[in-house]
Amino acid sequence: MxxxxxxxxxxxxxxxxxxxxxxxxxxxxxxxxxxxxxxxxxxxxxxxxxxxxxxxxxxxxxxxxxxxxxxxxxxxxxxxxxxxxxVSELDREQVQAELEQARSADDTDAVLRAEAKLRGIELA
The missing domain is CATH 2.60.15.10 (F0F1 ATP synthase delta/epsilon subunit, N-terminal)
Structure with missing residues (x-):
């Protein structure tokens, strides 16, 4: 190397x-x-x-x-x-739906995961 x-x-x-x-x-x-x-x-x-x-x-x-x-x-x-x-494997609409579902379920960990995916999509 x-x-x-x-x-x-x-x-x-x-x-x-x-x-x-x-x-x-x-x-x-x-x-x-x-x-x-x-x-x-x-x-x-x-x-x-x-x-x-x-x-x-x-x-x-x-x-x-x-x-x-x-x-x-x-x-x-x-x-x-x-x-x-x-990030190229992620679909923005699907991730947004995951985020909304996590927020309605008050699932903090799932919210953090979905927000991280959205940040990645925005950076790409």
Missing amino acids: ADTSLQVELVAADRVVWSGQADEVVARTVEGDLGVLVGHAPLLSVLVPGVVKIKAGTETVVAVVEDGFLSVADDRVSILSEDTSL
């Missing part, structure tokens, strides 16, 4: 969502937003529902993750989450 890139794996419980070389990864953790560049110190952090951005050359991959973990070691970034979707 080149010394100028990160090897990134974005993994859901049932599949590898995205894998490849990247210049930068940004994810939301319990400590706040975290940016990872080449040479980052090793770490293990807990993810919260939110948006993950992976910058790979001129492309930016945007995904939405649930709770999970982010691991960084030796220019390898692993993002593991029970449920992860690329």
Whole structure:
């Protein structure tokens, strides 16, 4: 692997969502937003529902993750989450319906997940 890139794996419980070389990864953790560049110190952090951005050359991959973990070691970034979707896989109307249903059911966790999906769609 080149010394100028990160090897990134974005993994859901049932599949590898995205894998490849990247210049930068940004994810939301319990400590706040975290940016990872080449040479980052090793770490293990807990993810919260939110948006993950992976910058790979001129492309930016945007995904939405649930709770999970982010691991960084030796220019390898692993993002593991029970449920992860690329924003390109999401349908705005369906996500909006999920949000409305979660609000009517007063389901705070489902509201947070749907809001994170909408933020991801808006960023794409």
